[in-house]
Amino acid sequence: MPVTKKSSSLDLPLAGLAALFLGSGTLHLVKPQVFEPIVPPQLPDARKVVEVSGVAEIVCGLGLLHPRTRRIAGLASAALLAGVFPANVQMSVDAGRRANRKRTAKAAGFFAGTLARLPLQWPMIKVALRAGKGNQA
Template sequence: MATAPPLTRDVAGLATLLATSGVVHLVRPDVYEGMVPHVLPRKRALVYVSGVAEIACAAGLLHPATRRVAGWASAAVLVAVFPANVQMSVDHGRRAARRGDASSRASFAATLGRLPLQWPLVRTALRAAGR
């Protein structure tokens, strides 16, 4: 049996990020409902499911016996929620185009800037999986 990849600072940070986000999904689902792509049904249920998945991944990343599987699962969750980040950016872009104010444009720019940040998180999850 292969030894688990080490719990590095970046993996611990990913676990913290996933746990925090997962808790917010469950406590304040309305924060995330608007991000769910418009074509998907049962937005509240999807928010709850993704929150539970994030918490489970976070817990799994912290334990050596489950770190490998949790790394793969974390990467999958991060890829699965990426369309929600894109939806958020599209919605902010539309709002900025409609309003044209500096605040809306800055908010849109922030959502665009956030998109590429998802990929280092996926890489960290894959390192936790031993890849």
């Protein structure tokens, strides 16, 4: 008889996404100054935006870990990832400007990392949406 995954099982991509959210959310709260520069200037109180987004990431990460909350957490995670994408683009733009100004290997490497990160948003959104559908198999 073939072994099938239950829809409530926590697979590696989902566990990875939860871990990313938990780590990033914690970093938002422990070192908010790292994230404040990428908050759009149209939003008031960058520190508060960073703190709220950090709490949202932690809540999503925890929600993804439990089968009873996974569906809503998956949908919320997809929305959060889409919502922060402009900030990630802004981070890349700023890093590119800095790399162009400084012309150091470290600045160029950081810029390359921010660019490489952008297309990774899509697979993370796909994992979150799969969780939101209750489709873990």
